[in-house]
Amino acid sequence: MSWNKNAFSYLTWVLYSFMAGVILIAVGAVLCTEAGLAAYWGIALAVLYGIIVCAAVFKFRALAPVLTSFSAEKRGILILVEAILVTALLFAGLFARVQGIGNAELSSEYYEAAKVVTGQRIPQIVHGASYLYIKLLHEVFVLLGNHIVNGIWVQIILQMTALLLLFFVMRKLAGAIAATVTFGFFMYAPYMIRNSLVLSPGMLYFLIFMIAVSLITWKFERKPEPALFFLAGILAAFCCYLDITGILLLVFAAGVIFCRRGEEVERGRKLASFLLCLTGAGVGFPVFLFLDAMLSGKAFRGVAGAWFALYAPEGFRLPVTFGPAGTSPEVWVLAGALTFGIFSFWCHRREERISWGVTALYFVMAAGCFGIFAEEQQSFFFTYVLLVLLAGVGVAQCLRTENAPEASEEAAVQSSLEDDLVIEELTDSEVESSVPEEAEEREGISAENETKEDALQREKALKEELKKESAEHKVQFLENPLPVPKKHVKRVMDYPLRSAPEDDFDFAVAEEDDFDI
Numbered sequence: 001m002s003w004n005k006n007a008f009s010y011l012t013w014v015l016y017s018f019m020a021g022v023i024l025i026a027v028g029a030v031l032c033t034e035a036g037l038a039a040y041w042g043i044a045l046a047v048l049y050g051i052i053v054c055a056a057v058f059k060f061r062a063l064a065p066v067l068t069s070f071s072a073e074k075r076g077i078l079i080l081v082e083a084i085l086v087t088a089l090l091f092a093g094l095f096a097r098v099q100g101i102g103n104a105e106l107s108s109e110y111y112e113a114a115k116v117v118t119g120q121r122i123p124q125i126v127h128g129a130s131y132l133y134i135k136l137l138h139e140v141f142v143l144l145g146n147h148i149v150n151g152i153w154v155q156i157i158l159q160m161t162a163l164l165l166l167f168f169v170m171r172k173l174a175g176a177i178a179a180t181v182t183f184g185f186f187m188y189a190p191y192m193i194r195n196s197l198v199l200s201p202g203m204l205y206f207l208i209f210m211i212a213v214s215l216i217t218w219k220f221e222r223k224p225e226p227a228l229f230f231l232a233g234i235l236a237a238f239c240c241y242l243d244i245t246g247i248l249l250l251v252f253a254a255g256v257i258f259c260r261r262g263e264e265v266e267r268g269r270k271l272a273s274f275l276l277c278l279t280g281a282g283v284g285f286p287v288f289l290f291l292d293a294m295l296s297g298k299a300f301r302g303v304a305g306a307w308f309a310l311y312a313p314e315g316f317r318l319p320v321t322f323g324p325a326g327t328s329p330e331v332w333v334l335a336g337a338l339t340f341g342i343f344s345f346w347c348h349r350r351e352e353r354i355s356w357g358v359t360a361l362y363f364v365m366a367a368g369c370f371g372i373f374a375e376e377q378q379s380f381f382f383t384y385v386l387l388v389l390l391a392g393v394g395v396a397q398c399l400r401t402e403n404a405p406e407a408s409e410e411a412a413v414q415s416s417l418e419d420d421l422v423i424e425e426l427t428d429s430e431v432e433s434s435v436p437e438e439a440e441e442r443e444g445i446s447a448e449n450e451t452k453e454d455a456l457q458r459e460k461a462l463k464e465e466l467k468k469e470s471a472e473h474k475v476q477f478l479e480n481p482l483p484v485p486k487k488h489v490k491r492v493m494d495y496p497l498r499s500a501p502e503d504d505f506d507f508a509v510a511e512e513d514d515f516d517i
Contacts, residue, residue, distance in 0.1 A: 002260045002351040012358040013345050016390070019361070020338040024049065027335040050339060057343040060398035064347075067399055082176055086167065086183060090160070093187030097156050097196050104152050108199040114138040115146040124296055126306045128242035129208075130376045133201035151199050158203040159196040163187070165210040169217055170389065174353060178396035181337075182388055190330055191384060201376055205243055212239055212249055220256045223265050224273040229253060233280020240281070241288040243377045244311045244367070248360050253277050255356035314371030334391055341394025353393050361386040 003009065028049070029042030071078055110130075113123060114137035122138060125131040137151050144150045163186050170179035186192050195202060216232045232253050239246030257273045286304075293303040345352055361383065368379030 002353045003255070003258065003355050004260060005348075005350060005352050009352045009355055012355045013342075013352070015362060016345075016354055016358045017342045019358075020335075020342055021046070023335045024339055027332055031332075049336070050342070053336075053339045054343050057340060057347065057398050061347055064399055078176075082180060085180060089180075089184050089187045090164070093163075093193075094156070094160060096188065097160075097193055100193055100197050101149065101152055104148075104197040105199075108148065108151075110134060110137060110199040110201070111148050111151055114141060114151070116141050126310050127201070127374050127376045128292070129201040129205040132242065133204045136204060137199070148199070152197055155199060155203050156196045158207050159192065162203065162207040162210045163192075165207075165214055169210070169213055170392070172217060173220070174393050175396050175400060177399055178389075178392040181395055182392035185333070185388055185392070189388075190328065195381070202381055205239075205245070205377060206381075208242065209239055209245070209249070212236065212246075213252060216249065216253055216256055220259065224257045224270060226269070226273045226276045229257065229273040229277040230280040233277040233282075234284035236277070237281045237284030238288055240285060241292070241307075243374065244372060245364075245377060245382055248363070248382070250277065250281060251360050251363065252356065260351055310374055311372050316369055317371070318369060334387060337391035337395055338387065339394075340398060341390060344394050344397035347397055353397060354390060357386055357390045357393065361390070 024046040025042050027042075028045035029039040032041040032045060033039050110133065114134045116138065122131070122134055125134070137154065140150055140154055141147075163183065166186075167179050167183040170182055212235045215235060233250070236246055236249035236253065239249055254274055254277070257270050257277070289304050289307065290300055293300040296303070341354060345354065364379050364382050364386065367373060368383070373379045
C-alpha cells in the first residue's frame with residue numbers, strides 16, 4: 001500500500017527521520033559509553049553508520065531491477081521458498097516460547113480473577129479487553145483445570161495467531177520482503193517472547209485488532225466502497241470500546257481509502273468512504289456502550305462516564321522509551337533497520353509507504369505522553385510494533401521498483417498496440433516498407449519533448465495507418481526457382497527379342513578326373 005507524494009508525505013518523512021536519528025544517536029551513545037568513550041561520540045558513530053547505510057541503499061537500488069526481473073521469472077520457486085522460510089520461522093518462534101515457559105511467572109492477578117473457585121464470579125471491569133480476557137481464561141480453566149500453564153499456552157497461541165495475521169497483511173500491503181523481515185524479527189524478539197509468557201489482555205486485544213485490520217484490507221486494491229467502510233467504522237468503534245487504541249483503525253482505514261491503486265478513483269468516492277467510516281464509528285460506539293450497560297444492569301451514563309474517566313488525559317510526561325533494554329541487541333538491530341527508511345524514501349519519485357505508520361506512531365506516542373492509555377494496555381507495545389513495521393518497510397523499499405500507474409498504463413497501451421499490429425505472413429522488411437515516411441518522422445520525435453497525451457495520439461494514428469496499409473497489402477508468392485519434376489511415364493519394352501545361338505556353359509571334365517574328392 002503506497003500513497004502519492006505530497007506536502008504531508010515530506011512532513012512525515014521529516015518526523016520519521018527525526019525519530020530514527022534520535023534512536024540511532026541514543027543507541028550510539030550507549031555503545032560508546034559501554035566502550036569507555038564519551039557519550040557525545042555516539043553522534044559521530046551515528047553519522048558514520050548513516051553514511052554506510054546511504055551507500056548500501058544506492059547499491060541496492062542498482063540491483064532492484066535485476067531482482068525484480070528475477071522474482072518475476074522465478075515467482076513459483078520464490079513463493080515456495082518463502083512458504084518454507086515462514087514455516088521454519090513460525091516453528092522456531094514457537095520453540096523459543098515453549099523453552100521460556102519454565103521462566104514464566106507463576107502468579108498473576110488475571111489468573112486469580114479467572115480461576116474456577118466455588119462462589120467466585122468474574123468481576124465487572126471497565127476495560128473491555130481485560131473483561132473479555134478474563135472470560136476467556138475462565139472458560140479455559142473450566143475445560144483444562146486451574147493451571148497457570150494453560151493460561152500461558154493461551155497467551156502463546158493468541159500472539160502467534162496475531163503475528164501470522166500481521167504477516168499476511170504486511171505481505172498484501174508492503175510485499176513479501178517487508179512481511180518476512182518483520183515476521184522473523186517478531187518471532188525472535190525477546191520483548192515479544194516475554195509478552196507471550198505473561199498473562200495480560202494485550203495479546204487478546206492484539207489478535208482482535210489484527211482481525212479488524214485484515215477485514216479492512218480485504219479488497220483494498222479495488223475502489224473503496226462507502227458501505228463497506230461504514231461497517232469498518234463500526235468495527236473500529238468496537239475495538240475502541242475494548243481499548244482506546246482502536247482509534248488507530250480509523251487512521252488505518254483512512255490510509256486504505258486514500259492509497260494509490262491501479263485505477264483512478266474519484267475524489268468524491270474517497271471522501272464519501274472516509275465520512276461514512278467516521279459515521280459508522282460515531283454511531284457504533286454509543287451502541288456498544290448501551291449494550292454494555294444493558295448486559296451489566298447499570299445506567300448508560302454510568303458506563304459511559306467510567307469509560308471516559310479511564311482514558312481521561314493526564315499531565316504531560318515523557319515516557320521511558322527503551323528503559324533497561326536500551327543496550328540489548330534487539331534495539332541495535334531495530335535502530336539500524338530504521339535508518340534505511342530515511343534514505344529509501346527518496347528511492348521513488350511518485351510514491352511513499354511510511355505516512356500511515358508515522359502518523360499512527362506519533363499518535364500513540366503523544367497519547368502515551370498524556371497518559372491516555374489504560375494501565376492494562378500501555379502505549380509501548382503498539383509503539384514497538386509500529387517501529388518494527390516501519391523498519392521492515394524501509395528495508396524493503398530499497399529492493400523494490402516503483403509502481404507507477406502512468407507507466408503501467410502506457411505499457412498496456414503499447415502491448416495492445418503491438419498485439420493489434422501482428423499481421424500474418426508479413427515480414428519485418430515488408431512492415432518497414434509499408435510505414436509511411438510521416439510515421440517514421442513521428443517515431444523520431446524525442447519522448448522527452450511530448451506529453452503523455454500526445455504520445456498516445458501518435459501511437460493511435462500509427463496504429464490506424466498500419467491497419468490501413470495491411471488491408472491494402474496483397475501477399476504475392478515468389479515463383480519457385482527450382483525445376484518442377486516431370487510427370488512419371490511408365491516405360492514399355494518395345495524392342496524386338498532375338499534368339500541367341502545355343503551354347504553349353506558346362507565345362508567338360510574327364511571321367512578319371514577326381515578333383516572333387
